[in-house]
Amino acid sequence: MNDEGFLVGTPRLTSLDAFRGFAIAGMLLVNNPGTWDPTVVPRLLMHAEWHGCTFADLIFPFFLFAVGMAMPFSEAKKLEHAVPAWKRIGIAARRAAVLYLLGAFLKSASLNTPVLHFGILQRIGVLYFIVYLLLPLKARWQAAIGVALLFVWWAILAFVNGPGVVPGSFERDMNAAQYLDSFILAPEDKETIVSMIPGISTVLAGLLTGRFLMNHR
Incomplete structure (x- = not known):
């Protein structure tokens, strides 16, 4: 195990490959x-109209969890080959940029016009890079950040007020997340920025799971 808490020379995790599949x-x-x-x-197989949760609603969180879970194994391989920190960050930034641009390209192709709307792949790329920057932290700090962000998310929904917003409401077009997003996103954007806060926690949960499995195999 190196100074960053990653086992060097760790083989692929079959269960992670199966989960991603x-x-x-x-x-x-x-x-x-x-x-x-x-x-x-x-x-x-259909998304919940608004309230509720179906199998379809779990697919994206599964992807985010898998992204975080793979990070310790990928990082261990880079450390095994003595890749310097600045280069590892550059690799992560490039991966995030590729995901973002690929998502923008696919969205532009579907609309037949160039757009940079914040879609699914873009969210994965941004969340991946944010959590990658937290990768050097100790596991307890990563867990603390993940939990703290969930409290921040709850506080936003529970207490933020504004035109048309009912504090504590989760109803469509009446909650604080959509109100805050209106300052950032174009009206036609369907994805949200504020909901990336719990998204970071989801990736961190995967990261912590990956670290645990890597160190207890």
Whole structure:
């Protein structure tokens, strides 16, 4: 184990590969059910209208969790080859940029016009890079940050007030997250920025799980 708490020479984790494969298979199934007829498609393959949670709603968190879970293993391999810190950060930044630009390209292609809307791949890229910068911290600090961010998320929803906002409300178009996003995003953007706060916690949860599995194999 090196000074950053990562085991050097750690082999691939089969369960992580299986989990990522499961998430990809779930994504393909949810995005391509064969028909969008609600009388035919099983309810669990359709996103909840607003309240509630279905299998479809878990696919993106699964991806975020897997991103974090893979980080310790990827970092251990770089440390094994003595890759300097500045270069490791550069690699992470490049990966994040590629994901963001790929997401923007796919969105632009679907709309037939250049856009930089904040989509799914863009969120994954940004969240990956943010958490990567927290990778050198001790596990207890990573856990503390993850929990603290969840409290921040709760406080925003519970106490932030504004035009059309009901503090503590989770209703569509009445909650603080959408109100704050309106200052940042264009009206046509469907993704949110503020909800990236708990997204960081999800990636951190995966990171901590990966560290635990790597050090207790």
